[in-house]
Amino acid sequence: MLSWFDRNQRALPWRQEYNPYHIWIAEIMAQQTQMERVVDYFSRWIERFPDIHALAVAPEQEVLKAWEGLGYYSRARNIHRAASLLAARHGGEIPDDHGQLLALPGIGPYTAAAIMSIAFDRPFPVLDANVQRILARLTDLDRPLRAAGTQRLLQEVATRLLAGERPRLFNQAMMELGALVCTPRHPGCDRCPVRDHCRALAADVVAERPLPRPRQEGVRITMACVILCHHGRVYIQQRLPDDVWGGLWEFPGGRLKAGESPDQAARRELREETSFRAGNLRPFRTVTHCYTRYHVTLHAFFSNLGQCSHVPVLRAATDYRWVDLAGLSGFPFPAGHRQLVGHLKKNWKNG
């Protein structure tokens, strides 16, 4: 595995110095994100926040903006909170201590093990999705990864494999093998360095390992929002801190109630969230996006402000702005609303 890794590893920016801060950021970014995108985001991030002190003093809005597009924004807020704690209590350094890492916001057992092994070369097995898949195939595991007791079993296997190896390189070799060779579909068993030890290959059941987990039904959600215009500016508001996209910005709106049409819901949500009255609603765009198991359809309407006062009564937001088109680029939006901003810009350009 080590010599295979030596020959085949990808040149990733955080593999140059193994700076613990870099490893931490890369590990959090890589959760649920493809590596090519991580490299882009990582490079911009390190340029903007070169160390933990710079990150700790940055405004949250800048941190969220740097994260925009990666999704799961609680990760960015946790990184920011952890940076403040590290600056205050650890001199702006990542502690070489598993327990202290686990005490930081957003660092669970997986990330703590990854930092301990990859940044500090300590013997902590790392069980990301790639490694779990390899182990399920190597051991010909005949139950789903989420089944009771399976994670502990894999942890024991990974710990045994790691014993006596060089943790930094061995863990990365496993993760890299899963990313490049032992892929979910069409694994390259003919060029795999551990094929002679693979029980799933010997039993000709590679395609059935790991066993799929029971299907979870997707949930469809329909939402509506209003792009409210007033003197060449549009209204945006900042979401409450404790919801899934807390701290991000949006056009006011929400879910349709039973029997409601999208325009009725848009009008009602605008009134409930801001006390604004909309003028005529004109359909603008309908966009769709998915997160976790939710499939969201968002209907957006244009409207002019139907009243004199342009000051809202905020009931679902902590802050608001009236911004021109260029100004919208300075704010982080969740996926659906970001698509609307893109359409607004295109429409504007095309007159």
Ligand code: SF4
């Ligand atoms: S032989 Fe195939 S299934 Fe087994 S570990 Fe290697 S790539 Fe994965």
